[in-house]
Amino acid sequence: MAVDNRFQALPFHEPTVVTILVQASFILLLNIVNHLLDSTTYCGLVSQILFGVLWGTPLGGFLDRAVEMTVVQLGYIGLILLVYEGVPPSLFFN
DSSP states (O other): OOOOOSOSSOOOOOOOHHHHHHHHHHHHHHHHHHHHHHHHTSOHHHHHHHHHHHHSTTTTOOSOHHHHHHHHHHHHHHHHHHHHHHHHHHHHHO
């Protein structure tokens, strides 16, 4: 069995101040607007979609492509967990 040992560990690269500020503002504003819309109009998901479009590739382009791909992958995991959470009760209790 051949093992590829090009990297002993994942190399760490310090992010720039701009990267930290963009990602921090994205998370902070996303949570604030999500809370406001969720408590007033019960549509917090709209703010998540809105900020994804504004900070992402379609309009702003502030987020790196790697960050966007990571968020998409986390979204897929979340969808899988939602389906997994919803299926067993409906199978066992009906």
